Amino acid sequence: MPPKERVKIVEVGPRDGLQNLSVHVDTRGKISLIKQLAACGIREMQIGSFVSPKAIPQFKDIREVIAGILDLKGITLTAMVPNLQGLRDALKSGIRNLVFFFSVSRLHNLHNVKQTPEESIESLKIIKRELSFNPDTDISVALATVFGCPFELQVKVEDILRYVEAVAAIGVGRVTLCDTVGFGNPKLVEQITRACMEKFPEIHFGVHFHNTRGLGLANTLKAYETGIRSFESSIGGLGGCPFAPGASGNVATEDMVFMFNEMAVETGISVQKLLDVTLYLQDILPDVSLNI
Amino acid sequence: MPPKERVKIVEVGPRDGLQNLSVHVDTRGKISLIKQLAACGIREMQIGSFVSPKAIPQFKDIREVIAGILDLKGITLTAMVPNLQGLRDALKSGIRNLVFFFSVSRLHNLHNVKQTPEESIESLKIIKRELSFNPDTDISVALATVFGCPFELQVKVEDILRYVEAVAAIGVGRVTLCDTVGFGNPKLVEQITRACMEKFPEIHFGVHFHNTRGLGLANTLKAYETGIRSFESSIGGLGGCPFAPGASGNVATEDMVFMFNEMAVETGISVQKLLDVTLYLQDILPDVSLNI
Numbered sequence: 386m387p388p389k390e391r392v393k394i395v396e397v398g399p400r401d402g403l404q405n406l407s408v409h410v411d412t413r414g415k416i417s418l419i420k421q422l423a424a425c426g427i428r429e430m431q432i433g434s435f436v437s438p439k440a441i442p443q444f445k446d447i448r449e450v451i452a453g454i455l456d457l458k459g460i461t462l463t464a465m466v467p468n469l470q471g472l473r474d475a476l477k478s479g480i481r482n483l484v485f486f487f488s489v490s491r492l493h494n495l496h497n498v499k500q501t502p503e504e505s506i507e508s509l510k511i512i513k514r515e516l517s518f519n520p521d522t523d524i525s526v527a528l529a530t531v532f533g534c535p536f537e538l539q540v541k542v543e544d545i546l547r548y549v550e551a552v553a554a555i556g557v558g559r560v561t562l563c564d565t566v567g568f569g570n571p572k573l574v575e576q577i578t579r580a581c582m583e584k585f586p587e588i589h590f591g592v593h594f595h596n597t598r599g600l601g602l603a604n605t606l607k608a609y610e611t612g613i614r615s616f617e618s619s620i621g622g623l624g625g626c627p628f629a630p631g632a633s634g635n636v637a638t639e640d641m642v643f644m645f646n647e648m649a650v651e652t653g654i655s656v657q658k659l660l661d662v663t664l665y666l667q668d669i670l671p672d673v674s675l676n677i
Numbered sequence: 678m679p680p681k682e683r684v685k686i687v688e689v690g691p692r693d694g695l696q697n698l699s700v701h702v703d704t705r706g707k708i709s710l711i712k713q714l715a716a717c718g719i720r721e722m723q724i725g726s727f728v729s730p731k732a733i734p735q736f737k738d739i740r741e742v743i744a745g746i747l748d749l750k751g752i753t754l755t756a757m758v759p760n761l762q763g764l765r766d767a768l769k770s771g772i773r774n775l776v777f778f779f780s781v782s783r784l785h786n787l788h789n790v791k792q793t794p795e796e797s798i799e800s801l802k803i804i805k806r807e808l809s810f811n812p813d814t815d816i817s818v819a820l821a822t823v824f825g826c827p828f829e830l831q832v833k834v835e836d837i838l839r840y841v842e843a844v845a846a847i848g849v850g851r852v853t854l855c856d857t858v859g860f861g862n863p864k865l866v867e868q869i870t871r872a873c874m875e876k877f878p879e880i881h882f883g884v885h886f887h888n889t890r891g892l893g894l895a896n897t898l899k900a901y902e903t904g905i906r907s908f909e910s911s912i913g914g915l916g917g918c919p920f921a922p923g924a925s926g927n928v929a930t931e932d933m934v935f936m937f938n939e940m941a942v943e944t945g946i947s948v949q950k951l952l953d954v955t956l957y958l959q960d961i962l963p964d965v966s967l968n969i
Contacts, residue, residue: 570939571898599888599932602895606863640891647862 402623490534525559533568567597591615694915782826817851825860859889883907893928
């Protein structure tokens with residue numbers, strides 16, 4: 386029998402799932418959520434963003450949350466950083482694994498981080514240099530609106546490849562291709578992931594899909610078949626982008642893990658334990674409608 | 678450019694979507710729903726079942742509904758018939774295209790139609806003979822619980838093939854492989870659809886998936902890639918099986934059409950018009966939560 390295929394599921398619920406909610410989850414609730422998710426077998430998790438609390442109030446207590454989870458073992462905890470200040474704050478909090486993000490769509494990037502994509506690449510250079518003075522740190526890049534933009538609609542593959550090239554030239558080895566709004570379809574997913582993997586075989590690509598039109602798992606399946614082995618998802622299907630009108634929930638982690646487990650693709654994650662966590666979500670988010 | 682791929686989307690909302698609801702949709706509402714769906718470009722639709730009104734009260738007015746839609750042009754209207762009596766009633770009402778159904782799982786079939794699968798095959802023989810005296814009629818078979826059964830769990834591929842063989846021997850040329858509860862996963866879908874198509878190349882196979890665990894469109898995609906070109910779905914994701922505990926909604930027609938249209942696979946159906954029909958669903962089913 387050939388060795389079992391494996392995928393990595395990156396839980397983004399504590400970051401992408403919570404950031405768009407009007408309800409504030411208190412620090413204890415966030416810490417408990419993250420610890421419960423880790424106990425399901427999740428081995429990488431985005432726990433928040435070092436952004437202005439004015440922009441996204443949900444993360445105003447991110448330092449306290451991190452203080453409460455740094456003792457977790459066997460899991461890579463990541464935080465999003467939009468700029469040098471965010472990076473410094475993140476490192477000070479004890480987080481060693483960062484995610485920098487920008488949109489391949491100029492208009493979406495201007496809305497989201499008030500920079501052109503080219504300016505974001507300059508920011509990434511500065512961040513990468515700063516990181517080189519900090520041992521045992523790592524950074525990946527989340528490329529937003531890769532499969533479509535709410536403002537510019539379709540995105541050109543050559544633009545995506547050009548930005549990946551710029552990111553690779555800075556020395557970043559991991560890029561997540563994000564369907565920020567949920568515009569992707571399996572054909573487009575195959576086209577873009579294949580183009581990226583063929584042109585940059587040295588880069589480790591992941592994907593991040595939203596379920597706006599129900600296509601999240603179909604896109605996941607197609608990305609898997611094309612060779613992607615890293616997938617972001619959010620417990621309970623929570624999520625959305627505050628600066629992407631119409632974006633709805635991420636692919637639900639429990640659905641994604643169920644699909645892979647049923648296909649005999651190893652995730653190392655327990656669906657039953659994830660379902661228990663969705664019940665906990667109902668406790669801390671009583672007024673939020675969940676995908677369960 | 679190669680000719681565009683085409684798929685047939687079979688709308689089952691008026692049958693599978695409504696049959697499980699506690700709320701009764703009145704005759705005018707059903708007729709209007711069916712006519713609106715036809716106007717979206719749908720070319721085949723299951724409009725109800727000729728079963729006892731005690732078992733499924735929703736279809737007690739099926740004759741009146743049919744009388745109101747027989748003038749629809751360019752669309753194949755089908756009704757489910759469980760037995761000879763149902764067939765005779767269906768033919769009397771003016772319907773010419775029938776669907777006979779049974780489960781490849783013995784326990785589910787006993788629950789659903791109080792027969793073993795072998796007894797169902799005997800019923801099908803009787804029905805097929807009766808149909809031979811009625812020109813311009815046709816019948817297909819819906820095989821239930823093909824991708825898993827709530828009572829017997831996994832189903833053996835050789836059992837599925839054996840029942841398809843029996844159906845083919847009776848002279849039925851169309852078989853729909855139904856994931857009655859939503860147990861299917863893309864790997865299983867590929868395995869079973871491929872086995873069926875390879876063994877019975879003369880049979881026209883369709884699929885019918887439920888979205889219980891969010892895998893409906895992923896399974897649809899895999900079936901399409903394996904060569905299936907006929908897909909059942911339900912407007913608004915309505916649906917379920919009254920005799921399959923835990924079954925939830927069908928794949929939503931608007932999601933399925935959106936996916937194929939976006940992949941440049943021709944459906945002939947307008948997503949925008951389907952979305953308008955989901956708004957109408959909210960009028961006639963005000964207390965039912967829809968997948969929209």
